Amino acid sequence: MTTSQQHGADDDLPIRDGMIRLGQALKLANLAEDGAQARTLVEDGRVQVNGEVETRRGRQLHPGDVVTARGSSVRITAAD
Template sequence: MKEEKVILKTEFITLNQLLKLVGASSNGAEAKYMILDGKVKVNGEMEIRRGKKIHAGDYVEVAETIYRVE
């Protein structure tokens, strides 16, 4: 599994925004359906809330890639 680092410049980012930022989805609608279809995990747990706040120290797993947020 591939790992990538994501550096936050704010206190948090929403899960939906993070997926768009890292290029895992091309737009908000695609990100929404990825999340609702259970294709995204946050800290090892399936997450279905688009607005879930992602903070430094969290990791997001999608499509065989882990994004570590710092």
């Protein structure tokens, strides 16, 4: 079992800058097709961060955070 699976994530999403906004992460992880869909998912309460519903599209995510939407999860990781 990989580290991401232990934390409930299907995949890892590496980031370079130590932080990424929720809306950006949803698009990069292919959990949303575009910014409009990301906004709708978040506003409708269909996105979770670390197991809790998140309604702020601008929420800052850091390595270790797990984002869940549309039946899939990704874990934010630091890029090498």
